[in-house]
Structures are given as structure tokens and as C-alpha cells.
Amino acid sequence: MRAPLRFVLAAMLMLAAGPVLVVPVLVLPVLAQPVTDAARGNISASEMELQATLRGDIIRGRITIPDSRAANLIQPEGREWREFHNVTLGWIGGIAVLGMLALLVIFYLARGKIRMEGGPSGRTIQRFNWFERANHWMTASTFIILALSGLNITFGRYLLLPLFGPEIFAEATQLGKIAHNYLSFPFALGIVVMFLLWIRDNIPNALDVAWLRAGGGIIGHGHPPADRFNAGQKMIFWITVLGGGLVAASGYLLIFPFFFTGMQGMQLALIVHGILAVLMIAAMLGHIYIGTIGMEGAFDAMGTGQVDYNWARAHHSLWVEKEVVRARSTIDGTAKPAGAD
């Protein structure tokens, strides 16, 4: 009885070395039953491990200490997670961040700074009040620190460790981790506030289709009509709200390890967190580009809160119209600070 089993085992060993995709298909049916050493009722460690590896199962038992995680004897998915963290995330992160940077450089070189048509008018209009701006900057600054400290966790050991040596790097990473943990709170708060403040103006509608079809005016020259936020900005909004929300949610799973979930959950949370984070970073790079060197006049919206009338007309024609109407009524009616809605 044992001899054929050993044969199966040997076969499996060879198969395991073969193409990863083929193995489960070939072997699973054979292994449907736990293979036992019939003479003594023994389980073969090696076989069980192999099956577990192939199926991604945990070999789990009973343990007397209360820590239920300790009851996992062998958890082969740790290997998959390692693969994700060291390889997949590296690639996705690398491509997303570096790719976006490269795109922006190319775009800048090709298109240069998008100028205000007709130059600044000199007249301004209030676009974001102090509260909106403060919240934006709180979110933005914490995001940047989160991003840098996060990226450091993923890439620092390759990029910074050789430069600074282990002590300094570990110290910095430790600080980064603390910052990452604590700044997650203002960041998450910012996301929530942004959501509440701006959701009204970010519901997608028919205008957005047109705007998108027209390429947002970035590619061409004409400016499709847009309300307070155009489709591009809405995308940033939704990326921020949804992506940020998920990053935060997954992040909190990570901050309170095993409080909400088990080992697989933790691994999944890290996968979600990592991928969304790097994608968000890429998206935000684009946003930051437009908000600064990419477009003349854009920064003011978040700087002083006052945008040039011409800029506003170009990008948010419908919004400007409404604002003008409202401004009049405000003057007529009881005093109400502009843009307070």
C-alpha cells in the first residue's frame, strides 16, 4: 500500500515543480481524499503540505492557548502573499507611479502649461471657501505623507536602505510608520468632509459625457461646458472618495491587526491597500500636476480660493453663470457670504 503512495507522492513532487497552473488541475482529483498511510492511519506531512500549498488551504489543528491563529500549523498562502508583496505590488506600484510621472513629463513637454485663454481678467470669483480649502490641504498633506511613508515600506529597502544604512533607515521607517498610523485619522476625516461638502456637485450627469467626448478641452482647444466640477474633476473626486475610503478601510484593518479579521483577511487587506494606494498615488500625481504646473490659474482655487473670472468661464461656464445669478440675489437679499453653500 505504501509503495504506490510513494509513487503518487513522487509524481506530485515532480508535478509541483512543473507549471504552476497545470498542477492543480492535474492533481486535485487524485487528492480529493486525505491520503493516509493505511497500515497505521498516518497522514503524510509532505502530502498534506503539498495539497495545502496547491489548494491554498491552511493546515489547522487544535491548540490549547487562546490565540487561535497559533492553531494554524502551515499556511501556504503566506507564500502567495509574499509573491504579491515583493513582485506584484512592486510591478504595479512601479508602473503606476513611474508610468504616471513619465506620462506627465511627456505631456508637459508636448503640451506645456495650459494657459488661460485671453490671460487673466483680473477679476476673481470665490471658488472654495476657507473651510473647503483647509480641509483639502489637510487631506492633501496627510496623503502625501501617507504616500511617502507607504511607498517607503514597499520600496524603501531597495531605494533608501543602501543610501542611508540600516540604522538611519530603520529609524526613518519607524517614524514613517508612526506618521502613517496617526496621520491616517486626519486623512480619513478629510475624505469624509470632502465627501459631504462636494457630493452635491459631483453626481455624474449628461454634461460629463459631452465633456469627456470633447476630451475635456485639455487635448483640443474648445472648452466644453461644465458645472462646478467637470467630469475630470469628478473623477478625481470619486477616486479620492472611493479609493480613499477603501484605502482607509483596509488601512484600519491593518492598524488593528486581527481585530476584525484573520490571517487571510489581513493579507487581503494589505493587497487591497497596497494596490489602491499605488493607483491613487498615480491618479493624484496627475491631479497635482494639473493643479500646479499643468494649468495656469488652477492653483488659485485651492490657494486663495479666488479664481480668475476668465479661468472659471473657460472651465466651468455653467457654474459661473449660476454664481453670477446668485451673487445678484445675495446682494438683493439678506447678506449671505458667497460660496457658503
Add this chain to the structure above:
Amino acid sequence: MARMKFLCDADRCIECNACVTACKNENEVPWGINRRRVVTINDGRPGERSISMACMHCTDAPCAAVCPTSCFYTTADAIVLHDKDLCIGCGYCFYACPFGAPQYPRVGNFGGRGKMDKCTYCAGGPQADNSQAEYIQYGANRIAEGKLPLCAEMCSTKALLAGDGDIIASIYRERVQKRGYGSGAWGWRTAYRQDVSV
């Protein structure tokens, strides 16, 4: 140089927890940190086996691969150790470890974890051998004293073998040949990509 490994002969292990307690005693490991533990699979059913598990000191150690601060190092005896001064307690090694070996004290904010702790193969840490500083952070350095891990030395049934991988594998192989059965070396496939074939 020897390639140190652990091998738990599950046909001998009786879940007596001597290994676990010896580790606590020798390294003064605090409550809640279990460098070694015993897991019983198929509890209460024929084929029940208990396996004592700690860090296996893997070949191409996954913990080392994912550590953001690269604080792991492998000794000349192939023992996988880490430097607590560089550890930031992120838990990545725990997520990657196939054996759940890394352990964390509950300290600080949130569910925050302190420096990772794990089985050192009773080989201390990066400081000077058998120094106070080494002991405080890592426990005993029996390897430097020319001894083997206490968990294995005290194992009631001599189920837990520690020492040069080739030697313990041959001890195990001999046992299996003699008795005609054996459930194999738990964790070896995963840790060393190797099996003790008989």
C-alpha cells in the same frame, strides 16, 4: 558549516508541551508570546498527530523577503535571525511566514505591536554572544555555548530534533526504516523545499 534545522517526528510527539515550557524557561519569554507551540491535527480522530512548531529557519526565508527594513539575517549555521533594533513591528513577516512563527507583544497605540519576537534557535541576536543586551532582547545564546536548542534537548519523547539538517534527517530516516512508518517531516517541504524521503 552545519545547516541547522528542526524536525518534529509527529509519530512521537505527544503534545506534552515540554518544548514550549523549556523555551519560556530558557529565554524568559513573556506571557502571550509563544515562540514554540504544539498543534494537534485531526484531534480526537484516528490519525491524530501533534506537531511542535516554531520558526523553521527557512531556506530563502519569506519573512526576510518581505521585511520592509530588511532586518533579517542568516547566520553561518543557516539560522534565520532578526535585529529588533531595526524592526518596526509592521507584521509583514507574520503575514508571509508559512508557520506563524513571528510573535508580537501587545504594546502601544491601537492594536499596536512592539518589536517582533520569534524563535532564535536559542542563538541570541546580533549583539555580542551571551551579553546582557543580547539576553534581554533575544534570550539565551545556547549555540554560542556549544549547546543545542533547549526545546529539543528537553523533548520528552525525543520527537523534536534539532541540529544539522543532514544528521537529524538521517536519525529520522533510521527511525522510520526501523518502525516501517512515519508521517514525514512537518514543514520541511515548505521551509526547506525538501522532504525526508525514506
Add this chain to the structure above:
Amino acid sequence: RQAHAGPTNFALPITRVKNICTHCSVGCTVIAEVQNGVWVGQEPAYESPINRGTHCAKGASVRELVHGDRRIKYPMKLVGGQWQRMSWDAALAEVGDKLMAIRQKSGPDSVFWLGSAKFSNEGAYLYRKMAAFWGTNSVDHQARICHSTTVAGVANTWGYGAMTNSYNDIRNAKTMIIMGGNPAEAHPVSLQHLLAGKEQQNANMIVIDPRFTRTAAHATEFVRIRPGTDIPIIWGLLYHIFANGWEDKEFINQRVYGMDDIRAETAKWTPAEVERVAGVPEAQMKSVAQTFATQKPSTLIWCMGATQKTVGTANVRAFCILLLATGNVGAAGTGANIFRGHCNVQGATDFGLDVTSLPGYYGLDANAWRHWSRVWDVTYESMVARFDSPAMMEMPGIPTTRYFDAVQMPGLGARPAGSENYVQQRDSLKGMVVFGHGGNTVTRMPEAVKGLEALDLLVVADPHPTTFAALSNRRDNTYLLPICSQFETSGSRTASNRSLQWGEKVVEPVFESKSDYEAMYRLSAAIDAAAEKRSMTFRMQAEVFKLFEIKNNAPTSESILREINRGCWSTGYTGQSPERLRQHMANQDKFDLVTLRGAAGSEVANEVYGLPWPCWGTPEQKHPGTHLLYNTSLHVKDGGGTFRARFGVERNGETLLAQGSWTKGSDIEDGYPEFTTAVLQRLGWFDDLTAEEKAQIARQGGSASWATDLSGGVTRVALEHGCIPYGNGKARANAWNLPDPVPVHREPIYTPRNDLIAQYPTLPDRRGFRLPHLGQSVQARSPQVAANFPLILTSGRLVEYEGGGEETRSNRWLAELQQDMFIEISTADAASRNIKDGAWVQVAGPEMPQGRWIRVKALVTDRVGTGVAFMPFHFAGYFMGEDQRSKYPPGTDPIVLGESANTVTTYGYDPVTFMQETKVTICQIRAAV
């Protein structure tokens, strides 16, 4: 606080001190590394042939016993429900005074002296001696609740109540049955030998148990039985053995008496009946029977699953009979391998820490008292004067399983007319002195609480406060005396295999704790002082300690052992001098792993490790000790032996002496009776005695038996002639003096199989040990309550905890491993009760107060079969839901507390020893509300 010590400072010199693990009877050597009187490390003791460096969790943690902060540091007493610290002198003075008050008013029998299997041999002997000088036989220890039935059953079968072989010798077995034992948890290091034997001999390892235990996991065959059906199983096996002629006819003819009576009884146990009663199918029974009888040598290993029963003695007898029928006694790889309990329960039993005997199993009759009076160098008459009456002197005392009944029942003075509810002594129990014993380890705890509360005086002398301190609502007259562990004193302990091992003091007793020796010595003085105050002439200290060397306010263990050597002829405890034992400890590495013999050319050449008793003659005669009892293939001087001829020479015309069997080189090539001076004379060997020996015998009255001859001459001459002094008899398959001469199955008192009660009833009500002993009248309740308590409840051990668990639950390394009291319940029973693994459940038993439950966690597992539940008994500190932590002296409460299994366990006692029934009762489990 940081929990880090720093490594051992290698600059300081390290002394390695050897002592013995204080937990179980395996007797693992502990090597302590000591610097400046501090125990700094524990290293593997590779030299020991018993453990070869290894330990179980408990042994690996013993350093903590001396370092933990939860031991009691100072004597204290309860005053109005509050603990108060006091000095030793003050505490002892008060205790002495109160003891004398009880003695004066109610007589010496109103004090119960509970001793300990944790004592060294010397401590156990001393405690027994003290009780004798106090004038009572109510002195007991854990063997009562452990292997008392083994001792009774085995001794009544072939002579000595002890393990016949050794853990190491099991390596020779080809077949082993482990029945009613779970050594993987209870004797973990023994598994090293069992599993090595199993592997190297390709041996059969058959586990017969109601539970699929950690041991069963390693068995080649597991037989699941209904709890309490061991006799049906054994008889069922013998049914097949006799039916197929697999018995060892030659062995039976030569060395066994009464086997035909067994044949008749086993014939009733047809395969069908066995299956009906015990639940084991015929095929499995037959194959086990065949394996055991034909693949020899075979050994039977048992423990509490067999002994803690209303039929404990009968169980044990049945086990012995199976061994006898298959010729599996007295040779390597065979035998009754009785795994004993505590580290020194064997020694404590040997030294008569028992209500029926004086040291060395001499019994309580006048001859025994005269013998010991001579050893103690006091007159017999002076001893008689210490007792209430000569009758009380020879009457077995109150056993520990019933102390609380004896507190609550009136004595003869207040006996209600016609009532059987009385204690057969002047007055009920009033005072209790407990050395080294838990309070949660005896069944019927709700009754125990009442008994404890009714006591006038409770003294607990222990390293820990124990459950006794916390269990009841006592408010005064309760004293705690801090005793040091065996690592803080020296002495010998006898492991399960009868080997004596000497433990050296590792460190000085911590804080104000004192050794048992010192506590007893000073307590005696305090009693004397109290007597003097009352102008009583009664004195203890001068007499009890007369022959000992006193150093630092305590008798030395060496001098006590020498007195043991002088008196314990009956068990061959005469050859093991302190010097020889120390020599063995120093030469541990010279002993063979399997034969335990010292290597040729070494200091201990050919001696058996630890000089297992009997080690005949004086130390100078250098008897090697007896590795295997009753082994006729060796010369008696080399450790050979026969079955004891202790039951006479013939019965009903049939000889009780061996026929055609003798030890190698015996001058008498047949059976022979015990040696006495008269026998020597008849054999013409009397003049082999030296003049000195003759003079001593003359001083003793001119005649003596081998056991009472203080000169040792009778023994010496017998050995010179190749004869064993105790005679060459037959083992008894029929022990006519027992309630069931041939063991018969009797249903447990409480059983779900009420259909079997009529056919297999328990014994009728009777009296014993000064107390009423109810049988059938309690069993009559079973059918009435069965519907409410449908599950069988059994109990036992976890590897991490020891006994009542106060020591081990205070040890943070061990406590971490088992943090909650639990009950094992089968998946089927859990499912039908909607109970999830790890959830809280409530458990109640038929004798608990109505509507009360204990609260424990459910461990849903198929270790137990459907209809059976199991609880570990190591927990205490919760009592039917009440948290008793605050009742411990602050800071001495164990880390882990839990409900006690014995809150649920019920009435039921073995008729021979009053062993408690811990293994079979009934219960109900429900999800916690």
C-alpha cells in the same frame, strides 16, 4: 516591569545540583544550575537512565516553583475571615494548643492527619511516625484517592502492591495494553520508553479507554469502552483466551492458585454479553485477546481509569489475573506496569502513610506495633497508652475520601440509637492537619465544604495556600504554614518503578518557608509545650525524634533514612543507605537504558539504578535491588524473586505454595513458606545465624520472622541459601478475603444503563473504616435521576497541570497553556444541545444542590464518544459560579482559576479501600444561560 534576567553570568562559578522532578512518579532527574545559592538555570539531565535529559511541560518548569511570587512566604491565620501574618513560633504555639484542646476533649482520633505523596520518603515516614505517637491511625495521603485499590488488589494477588517492572523495561514488550491510563499526559516521559519499544520491537500498543486520548493517538489499536466496564472487558478477553487455549498452562500450574474459579466466571462473558455491556464487538475483542496472549512478552499498564472505581480493587485483580493466565509476570517485557501518581506516592505508600498500616505494610496488629516500637526504641505499652484504647490502636483510621463525613457524623458518644450514621470512635473529627494535599481533589465537594466549615481547627502546611484555604467560608482557626518544596531540602523519593532517587537541596528555603522535617519537629515541640501547660504528661518531640540527628532545628534526612533501613525489612527498604543512593545519583550515566544495571567495572557494577526495593539486607550486603519483581530467572541475591507466600500454605486442601518453580540457584527447589526462626530451625539453617544475630533475636523474645527480625539474620540466611525470605508462594486468582474473591462486574452507582443494575448491582450497604458505606441504597437513585443526567461524566488529567493544580496553576509558564476549565463533549452531544466549541456551558450532577451548575467552557471533540463527557480535575477557585479568588491570601491566588470537577462528582467507594469513584458518574450539560 520588564521580564528579563540577563543571561547566566558565566564569570560566576556554577554548581550543578541534582534533584528529582516533584510532579509525577516517572521520577525525572532535574539538573539545577546554582550560583551563590540562586537557582539560575535548568539543564537537561542526560545521565539519568529514566529521562535522559528530557521532561514534560511540568518538569521543564520546576525552576519556577522556587522563583514564583505566589507561594506563601510567612505563616498566617484567619481571624474573622481576614488573613493575618504571624511568626512560626506563635502559629505553632496556637496550633499545638488547639490540638491538645481537641485531644483533651475528644481524644486523639478526633484529629485527622492528612499527609502527602509530595513528601520525601523521610518526610512520609516521619509523618506516619508522628501520627502513631499522637495516637491515631487516621493518617492518610493521596494514595487513598489514587492507587489504594491497586495496592490492595495487587498485594492480595501476589504479594506487593507495586509496579512489577519499570518504565525502561517496557522497551522489551512485544505487546502492551494500556487500560485506564493516559500516560502521554500523565507520565509523558514514560512515552519515550513506550514509543521507543513500540518502534524497536514493532510492538503492539493497544489502548483500552473510553476516550481517544493523546496516548491512543499513538496506539496500534484503540478499543473504546463504556466507562466502568473493565471487568467485562478483561473477562471477555479471557473468554477468548481460554476458549482457544492461549493461556500459559505451565505458568498457571506452577504459580497460580484458583484459576479455575476464573474460568467459570469468564464463561459468562460471551462476546454478545461483552458487547451488550461494554460496547466492544467480538472481532476486536478476539484479536486483542489473541495478540496479548500470543505475541509475548506482554505487559498491562494501568492507572486511574482502573483504580478510581467502586470496583477498583476488583478491576485491578482482574488485570492481574489476565497477566497470570497468560504467564506475563516476572520476566522482562511483561508485568503489571502500574503507573503511579505523584512523585513519591510509591514511597509514601510504602511508609504507611495510610489508615491501615504502619511503615512497610506491617499492618496495625499488635505484632506490627511491637515491631515498630522496637525500631523506635520505645516500649509497646507506651505506644498503647498514646491511643484512646488498644482497640483503636488496631482499628483502621478514617480515610481522606470521607473526612468530611466523619466531621459531620456524631461519634460513639452521641450516636443516635439504631442509626448507622456515626463514626466509630469517641467523637467526630474536630481538627485536621493537612500537609501537601489539595482540597479540590476529593469527590463530593459540596459536602466537603460543609465538613470543613464544621471543623474546630484546620492547619494547612504547604508551599501554596491550596483550595483548603479558599474553599469554605471558615473565618477563624485556620492556619497556613509555608513549607518549602523538595528542591529546598534533601531526601529520597521512590519512583513508580520502586527506584529510590536522592534529591539534593538546590537552594535554601525561600522566605520563611521551612522543610516538612522542620515543621514536624517544631510542631511536636509545640504540642509538648501545650501539653505541659495543661499539666498533661503526653510528650512527642523527645520520643519521635529520639534516634535522629538534629541539625538546624530539624532531623536530617540521612538519619531518618537510616531508621527506615533498620525497620523496613518487609519491603526490602533496608539496603538503600543515603551513601548508596548518592553514589547512584553520581553515577547515573553508568546504568544501562533497558536493564538499568550498572556497567561492569563501575562503582555501581551490576546494581540496579536506584536500588529498587526489595533491596535485601544491610547496605553492606550490597544487594543490587530488584528491577523486576517475582523474576525467578535470577538468583535472589541478584534481584530474583517469587510470588509471596503471604496467605498461608494451603487452602481447602490445595497448596498455596509454588509447585515446580523457584528462583535460580535456590537451595529449596519448590515452594516454601515465609522464613521465620522456626522455619530456619526446621530446615537446619538456624545455626547459620551469627551470634550477634541470635542475640538480637533473643532480645526480641527468641523468635522472629524475616520481617520482624531486626538483626536481619533470617533474611540473610535465606538469601545465602538462594531463597527469598518472604517465601515462594502462588499468586491468587481467587482472593477469598476480599468482598468479591473472584472479581465480578458491578454497574457504577450512577449509570445511564439502569437496565443492567438488576443483573450487576453494586454491593449492599455496609460499614467500613469506622463509617457507613452506602452501596445499593444510593444506586437506587440512579434510575430516578437518569433522565435528568443523561451523560456519563469521567475525569482525569491534563499534561500541564498537576493534581489539584494550585502549584501548577500558579506557574505562569504552565498557566498560560491552559487558561480555562473545560468539559470535553462529543460532537453529537454538542450538536443536539446547540453547543459550540469554546462556548461557555453549564454542567450539573445528581448530587449537586438543586438548580446549581458549574460554568465551564465546551471543548467539542470526538476524543469522547457519544454519551460521554470528560473534565480535567485540576481547577479550583470557582465554586458553582462563585469566584473565590478573594478568599486566597492576597497575592497567593493561582493565576488560573476554574470550577472543580469534583463539585460534580458523586458518592461511590470501593469496598476494600474506600477509593472514591471519580471516573464514572452522570451529568447534564447545557449551553450557558
Add this chain to the structure above:
Amino acid sequence: MGESAKSNGMAEAGDEGRARLFALLGRLCVAAPDAGLLTALRGLEGDATPIGQAVAALARAAAATDPDRSSREYFDLFIGVGRGEVLPFGSYYITGFLHDRPLADLRADLRRFGLERAVGVAEPEDHLGFLCETYAGLLAGEFPGGALAAERIFARHMAPWVGRCFADIERAEVARFYRAVGALGRTAIEIEQAAAALPA
């Protein structure tokens, strides 16, 4: 003795003053103060230095207690029935276990300096009070070993834990009078430690 220690008001009196301070701390940790000692303590005055302040607080605390109360306090704090609120043993503070390796080390040093615990004392030598008294005796030159021994005892056997232990006494629930003793002890240790840290 370094500058900062001086300015803390400790070393004005030099080794002798320190010796007296530690002798007092030792005395108070070995046993509760009797009436005489309490009276003497009430008379103490302190300057504005941290030590002076702590001494003044001790004087006030002494005025607010009596021998009975302070001895009950001492008992609850250090002895207790099973154990006191504070376990004033070095080994326990350093390792979590009583009678562990630090005690072995301490005994080696004590033996080297020819010091011994009094007969009949059940507590091990790493007791807070014993160490303070020993340190005081060494500073005062009453015990053999001299300054070198004092330094060693302090650095190796007191510095790692005595401060924490005094702080625990200061915070202990049952402490009243001993709160002030704890504070004084903690301050004294902080200053000694600062001084020890200075380059010689």
C-alpha cells in the same frame, strides 16, 4: 560627584550626606518607623532643591502619621499577608521572578566586598531596604569595599530597578507616609543616576 548633583542639593553634604540619606531610606524600607524616628523626621527641614523639597514632604508626612498607622502601612505595602502591594526585590523587578539571576550576581558582589545578610532574615539580599543600607554603609565607609564597591553596588544592583520601585511606592494605593518615602527615594536615585552618568 558632578555639578548637576550638587545643584540638586544632594552633595552639599558630600558622601556623608548621601550616606545618611540612603541609610534613612534603607531604615524606612526595612521596617516601619518607630515613635523616635517619626519625631526625628518631623524635625527635618528641606531647602528648595528637589531633595530638600522631598525631605520637607517627608517631614510633613511624618507629622501626619503615628507609629501604629505607619507600621500597618508598612505591612500592607511590603509584606502583606500573602504579598504586599510592592514586592521590593531586585530580582522581581528585573526578571519578574523572585530569587533569580540578579540575586546570584548581587551575592557574588556582596561576598567580594565581604558583606553578608543578617542571620534570621528571611528576605533575600536584593531587598530594597537591604540594598539602600548597604549602599549607605559603603558610602559612609562603615563597610569594607570603599567607593569602588559603592559604585558597583549602585550601578549594577540598584540603578536598574530601585528608581522604579520607589516610584511604585510613591504611587501605591495603601501608601500615605510611604508616598513621601517613595518620592524621596525616587528623587535620590534620579540624582545619583544623573551623577553616575557624568564623566568622572
